[in-house]
Amino acid sequence: MAESWATFGVDLHLEPAGPGLRRGLTDALRDAVRTGRLAPGTRLPSSRALAADLGIARNTVADAYADLVAEGWLTARQGSGTRVAERRVVPSAGTVRRPRERGRPEYDLRPGWPDLASFPRTEWLRAARRALAAAPNDALGYGDPHGRPELRTALAGYLSRVRGVRADPERILVCGGISHGLRILGAVLRARGVSTVAVESYGLRAHWDILEGAGLHTASLPYDELGTDPRALVHGWGGVPPTPHRGAGGVHMRLRRAGATGHRSPADDERPTAAPPAEHPGAVLLTPAHQFPMGVPLHRDRRAALVDWARRAGGLVLEDDYDGEFRYDRQPVGALQGLDPDRVVYLGTASKSLAPGLRLAWLVLPPALVEEATAEKGGVDTCGALDQLTLAEFLTSGAYDRHVRAARLRYRRRRDALVAALAERAPQVSATGIAAGLHAVLRLPPGTEQSVVQAAHWQDLAVHGLTRYRRPDALVEPLDALVVGYGRPPDHGWSGALDALCATLP
Structure with a gap:
């Protein structure tokens, strides 16, 4: 029985x-x-x-x-x-009604998303079947916290070939997204005695919050047309007494910059200034291949200066290579990690090339950090083994390369359509940062950003202003602009999204 x-x-x-x-x-x-x-x-x-x-x-x-x-x-x-039976359900007296969800905007041009409708479902399913058929039984166990060896091996080969990353599988740690990777690194840095991490004047608040949540202070570096300026790291904060203060976004720094000769000039007094951090930064987080959101690649001299600082000061560079595969009008900028694998931590992700829902990212670590980062991740692998095996098969079979090439063409066409629409219907608005990536910065007339964002809301269009990504202590003059993501809408919705966008522009 x-x-x-x-x-x-x-x-x-x-x-x-x-x-x-x-x-x-x-x-x-x-x-x-x-x-x-x-x-x-x-x-x-x-x-x-x-x-x-x-x-x-x-x-x-x-x-x-x-x-x-x-x-x-x-x-x-x-x-x-x-x-x-099919009938109307009458909730009990104690049932709490859920609030009605706000409707999604008809058009969504917020950055940071790929076109999910173009996810390669058929090829991914084929790769999943092949991977599952070939997987050993122990692949379905709790797993190595480093990640599946098949994926780490495939990533080592791909990153070396495409991004110029110098890595072997033993130095790769698979994690559940860039945010997960930053949490691991934040804990490792704090345990090593680092108290301050330098960050870019523009970026993602979520990343700054993760570092500050690990007990680290964050200090902004200046930014200009050549990208993030690392001279404060290289030459120090000019000997100004430390006067950091803490605000809603953490410890804010204002840096007083000297001219190229090192002497003060009247023009210097008009530039943004900042107090130095209480302790010199022991690490720096940045997006050198395609600064987010401004879209400028870090100048080669500054790339060399960053690595030189890390070597001299014993610091670490955290390189977020969030969309390195997508470039249109220029040769790809190689990973900064290739200049010094012992001082640069490379962070990569499948969120932009495939889909954020996969929750797959990776850290390429200096040898000295591998065991510390792995221990911080935990005793077992927290990333799905089947998705790891599928991505490994997707990479080694060539399906990933084919998908990226097709996606690159799709996004380039959308970018070209955006630029053409602006030239025809909003010539006073210029698009910058468009040589690579999945978004563009649309520079607006001074004082118009907030009104344009509000007008977009009335058009049922979701779009972000540049102010959202600017740190309170940003070492750069304020700029009115929109950050327009052209990856998110499906192909059939792109022309409508462009119409809605152009209708909001001054």
């Missing part, structure tokens, strides 16, 4: 109560349907299976089902079993 009970149909939790089994069972089923615990269309166990489950006679269950069918709570059809 126990074996039969364990293998019968569907499970159903009921607690009959009352003066008789039939009435108690009928009342329990009726109450489960009335309150919505059993949704309309739910298939119930057969009378034989439920009787075995509850340890009662089959006729008792059959009679209870018949009573509820007669009352209209259940339906019974030959061949389809007994199901909950």
